[in-house]
Amino acid sequence: MKLVWMAGFVFLAFSSFGWGSEKDQKKPNVIYILADDLGYGDLGCYGQKVIQTPNIDKMAVEGMVFSQHYSGSTVCGPSRSCMLQGKHSGNTYVRGNGYLQMRLDPQDQIFPSALQKAGYHTALIGKSGLGCNTDDALLLKKKGFDYFFGFTSHTAAHWYYPPYLWRNTQRVQYPNNTQHAGDQYSSENVIHEALQYLERQKDGPFFLHLAFQLPHASLRAKEEWKAKYRPILKEKVLDSKEHQHYSWEREPKTTYAAMVSYMDHNVGLILKKLDELGLAENTLVMFASDNGAMQEGGHRRDSFHSSGELRGGKRDLYEGGVRVPMIAWWPGKIKAGSSTDHVSAFWDISPTLRELAGAEPQLDTDGISIVPTLLGRGKQAQHKNLYWEFYEGKGKRAIRQGKWKLVCLNTNTQRKPKMELYDLDNDLSETKDLSKKYPELVAELYKQMDELHTMSEHKKFRLAAEVLEQPKK
Structure with a gap:
């Protein structure tokens, strides 16, 4: 399924689905x-x-x-x-x-x-x-x-x-x-x-x-x-x-x-x-x-x-x-x-x-x-991407955009983590790492990861690069 990006969140009127606007509707x-x-x-x-x-x-x-x-x-x-x-x-x-x-x-x-x-x-x-x-x-x-x-x-x-x-x-x-x-x-x-x-x-x-x-x-x-x-x-x-x-x-x-x-x-x-x-x-x-x-x-x-x-x-x-x-x-x-x-x-x-x-x-x-x-009413907006970060097991991050999934490992310990790229349309079980075949795509998805991530207010949840960049006290 190809994803189509629709910028912004469109709030559809509550009454358009046949309840709420009429006083007799619960x-x-x-x-x-x-x-x-x-x-x-x-x-x-x-x-x-x-x-x-x-x-x-x-x-x-x-x-x-x-x-x-x-x-x-x-x-x-x-x-x-x-x-x-x-x-x-x-x-x-x-x-x-x-x-x-x-x-x-x-x-x-x-x-x-x-x-x-x-x-x-x-x-x-x-x-x-x-x-x-x-x-x-x-x-x-x-x-x-x-x-x-x-x-x-x-x-x-x-x-x-x-x-x-x-x-x-x-x-x-x-x-x-x-x-x-x-x-x-x-x-x-x-x-x-x-x-x-x-x-x-x-x-x-x-x-x-x-x-x-x-x-x-x-x-x-x-x-x-x-x-x-x-x-x-x-x-x-x-x-x-x-x-x-x-x-x-x-x-x-x-x-x-x-x-x-x-x-x-x-x-x-x-x-x-x-x-x-x-x-x-x-x-x-x-x-x-x-x-x-x-x-x-x-x-x-x-x-x-x-x-x-x-x-x-x-x-x-x-x-x-x-x-x-x-x-x-x-x-x-x-x-x-x-x-x-x-x-x-x-x-x-x-x-x-x-x-x-x-x-x-x-x-x-x-x-x-x-x-x-x-x-089944109206046009469904789509996600440009989905993003996750996780801090156990040396740290992990992932992003999905369309059929592509980038998984990063060792994000707590390495400034440049290990990266794996998968084509979910043709490899749902994620068995074939395509990162070496598509380095430009890997770089673009990794850039999007950084744009989606904000530094945690809790020091326990910070990436290796952020920890290394913090000034010593």
Whole structure:
């Protein structure tokens, strides 16, 4: 697909899509569901052959499937930051995982606060995307969420039997939980809260960010879900070992498949609840994953071909690390059984949802509204390029422009990093490095990278060249 650059962000009138301008029309509700570390190939509608995901597959049949949708980053913290802020990782404050969180407004502003001003009740249920290792539950309220239930700390979200979760600024204690075992399975608590929230807010309009910790490690699933896969996988049970950071799982394949299917079951509960409440035709549901397939907690992404034909996974800037599944469902508004190869990214979510909500448009976004694609009306603007930077593993950067993808390695340690060039139209698996064949193109794309990058205000997230250029104190 050839990309055509349309300069600037064109804010389409809210009334042009048949709601909002008329007093008898309701603003649409929005549910944005985010899986944690789910691979591009982990869903049936994206080619998965073993793991069963009937509810998400049905959502795809009744909605729109995106084949070229990209996450904000290749790990959770910066990826979620890009989605909430409407910016790529060259312009955000949270550009990696660690002991940090978003700053108070007017810094690091996120789109739910704009939806609040447009009359929406806003909620985040599950894993917070406003920080990484923090227990600052008050931050959710300050940044634009009316209601919160779940994890503030990404490290705590590694475990499915936490000693507590947050409800707004109060801890909900689970005294019998020991991180790896207990009587309160966090994913059950999260979906229960989400269903109750829909009941309370059925009069709308509402925005619910439902951020599953599934299927990220530690590997933990209920027996009823593991039992479904034992006859299929016939996995040899491993010997027991002592738990380290992640739990030791004796049936890693069986458990991972069970976790994905349980997540799919929970998506089905959300869609069923919308039908029961009569909200389906006025609710946009979007489903995506925060980054590519993981290899943690005993799971190996090759066990289920989790990245599909894409190279790499989580912590890579190859396609397997940043290209993610994305499905949009809205009965009567989004054409059933449709698909798109439109190139989109997490930083498009903010301008898209602001437009649908009739909220104030974001002037400093790196994103483009995908409303024309979703509703099949108007001309869809295209990205000139997409950009990522990542600071683990000696540092990595990547840019996509049309069919071309430039990946840079060792950006934390070398002023002149290693560069690899790929033609995604003819080499989706990124097996043939063409950098030596097209040196002028490499130079041009690298120049664009520098134009897209702004020096981070956090010294942890600076490139080697910037560090070397800083005056000695």
